[in-house]
Amino acid sequence: MAKNEMLPGTLGMLVLRVLQPGALHGYAIAQRIHTLSNDLLQVEEGSLYPALQRMLIKGWVRAEWGISETNRKVRFYKLTAAGRKQLQSEMTDFGRVLQGIHAVLNKA
């Protein structure tokens, strides 16, 4: 897998996950995913912002104004209760799928 590609459908889960400890702004979300993945995953900004918009609509995250490290006014995205629940279920689902894939790869 090329370094800046991601399994389809997993971006949302990753975003929700990195927001779990606390609110972050867009750039920080991308950075955090990049760092936590040991530089393996690169979030495409082209997918990040549409994904965030979708999550706002779904009510999984809330946006609040804050000040960035560069002293700019920017929106911080914060996980809501619904978002937590969504993250939980996505992680469970993903775990199961991964298990399945592993099982096939190891036995075949």
Add this chain to the structure above:
Amino acid sequence: MGEFFRRIYFFLNQRKLDRELAQDMAVHREMLGDDRKDFGNPTLLAEQSHEALGWGWLERLVQDLRYGFRILVKNPGFTLIAMLALGLGIGANTALFSVVYGVLIKPLPYTQGNQLVVLKQTAAAPMKGMQHNGMASMNNVAFSALDITDYRKQTRAFSLLEEYHSMGFILLDGQEPTRVTTGVVSAHFFDMLGIKPLYGRLFNDGDETKESDAVLVLSYPYWKNHYGGDPSIIGRHFRMNDRVHTVIGVLPPVPQYPRENDVYMTTVACPFRSSPMMAEHRDHRMVELFGRLKPGETVESGTSDLGVIVSRLEKTYPESYPPQGLNVSMESLRTRLTEDVRPMLLILLATAGLVLLIACANVANLALARMMRREQELAVRAALGASRGRLVRQLLTESTLLSVGGGLLGLILASQCLALLVTFVSRFTTRAAEVNISLPVLLFTLTLSLLTGLIFGAAPAFSQRTNLVNSLKEGNNSATIKTDGNRIRNLLAVGQVAISFILLIGAGLMIRSFVKLQQLDAGYNGDHILAANIPLNFSKYKNNQDNLLFFDSLKQKLQATPGVLGVAFDSGAPLAPGSPMNQDFQVEGQPNTDRDGMQQTSFEVASSNAFRLLGIPVLSGRNFTDQDKDQAPPVAIVNRTFARHYFPNEDPLNKRITPDKGKTMLTIVGVVGDVKQFGLDKDPVDTVYLSMAQFSMAYTVLIKTAGDPLNYASQLRKAVFSIDKDQPITDVKTLDELRGDSLAATRITSILLALFAALALIIAATGLSGVTALLVSQRTREIGIRLALGAQRGEVLAMVVKQSMRVILIGLGVGIVVALLVSRVMSKLLFDTPPTDPATFAGVALVLLCVALVASYVPARRVTRVNPLIALRAE
């Protein structure tokens, strides 16, 4: 807060949110620092993020609509023509569909209307006879009061069996005497239909006993028109038939079935129905019978139920039944009420549908032509990133906008001409009163508009070029022949020609029938004759003597009027609305049993000079004379059909017939020519004329006049009132008017079909013109070259015309084949004209060819004005 509300919130605050998003992205870009270029196209990103909100479709729709609207406004010519064509098409369809819906589709406005049936009794057809008479109703037999009592007692399938007949009586309410059409019904007639009174009450068992007071229920329109909708009418007393009648109720404004009546009374109030004759004689059959089937019973089970009862009654009362017995059948009330009008309505609706199809094809052609001019615009849009789907959607939005506009126009047109159409249809069915523009009609119109938009929008939208580069490279004056678009356009033109041909055939056949009917010899000469009904009040004029006295003095008064050339009396004017008064009869020496069935003929009464006044020839024997008086032996004159039918090989003169099993013996003294008394399209019926001097019931006066007969109507009125001021006069019309009225249905159907066909022809002709004009403009360069190389202008013109001729001829061919296949559906509406009438086909083909030739020749002539130099430079 649910997702739905969040979406709406986002939608309403999208500007603010877009700004915030842009801010986020700006910060993001700043932080990326040197990697900024990795961020991608910020505008596209912003748009994609915006899309995520999920309102894209609506925004695009609004955009498309706004853009489409602008485009349409910018091309007012195209928009106007297209909307007009579509509006006419959709309007015609809306109007006709509202009639079809109200009359044929909507359930009867009665409680469980589908359980209501009309019962019919028929006598087995005699060996000779019926086929000859040509009228299906000839052997219909009404029901007798005793029949009905037994049916009610024995039936298992019917919850109610109710009788009905309609008569005209004179109603005196202290003002002008009026002749009211009176429905005479049994007590539960309205219960059977499930009608509740608007005011007062309707009939119950207490109103139908021998001791009951006479009571009346008024119909809604009669109450509105004569008593101004005054609710205090309940309890008012009217005089009818020398009795006091009390108003007990008013009907709600429901359509009346089986036909419109002014007032209703119960059977005991009708002097005929309550006569001992009716009440005691099983073979005195005069009423109609309606029934409500019990839940779960069907027309089939009801028929077999009554069949059993009838065969039981036949065994018990053999003398009251014909030897072959009677057949009882039934038909749902709904079918019965609409069967006369169904084929015509469906044909008209189909016609309107075809007109709309032509309009669609034509607008599609216009739109295609416009597309060629818009190709560059579309190419530019595509080059800037609009997807093919997006462009298709844009074009379909435009066409739908157009068709919905047309639909609105059509709705207005339809509501304007609906009243006319309803008047027309009410000639055939009382259900016409239920026609209006209702919700289903609106839905139909909306669906039709959207569909229309998609249909005519599809052609231009999908004929779009895929090759952008070529479109961009081509100049505005592209002279390349675009074969693809042309094929569609030619196909559309072929379709238009074919459909116009079919519509023209429909109109042509109808008009031919109409002309044939109009030129038909009806057997009499109705020139300058005024007819009027003078229904003598039988409670005042009790016998022949009273009647004759009245009519004699009327005749004398009228004859004294200058300009009156003759006065005669008759039991019914020729072609006046009505059906034959059939009655059983026997021929002396011809046993009835030989004929295996009931033998009936129409009886008429005529004064001695009636035949001469009407120009009906006496073929053999003599006319009635003054000697055929009350005391003289009763005589009869028969028509030719009767004579041929019952005396095929002998001389009918001096033979005797009897209408009442021998009590009265009528000697045939003459044979007269046949008259189409009951309809130009119907064969003459067997008719026996009685002498007025002996049977005075000739309530129609015929006045031959020197000038316009209608000028004598006031003299007639004066004469009648001077003899009896309480005597109403009805149906004052000239015989020519009556003849015209009897053709009204055929005439209006012809006019409607002709109108549709003409509309189709005009639309198709403009379509052809358009195709040819485009062809010419596309080939300007080629024509220029040809001319430069020395071709004659005539040759070039012929070449262009030949090309459009191909389209016309193919369309004509398709039209002829399809018309031959489908014109059969018209046969019920036609008179003496086969649906594949060669003369009509040839004539219509010729008309269409001429129109099409002119339509393509006019624009083709432009080639002769092509200047080779300019044409060649045009590139």
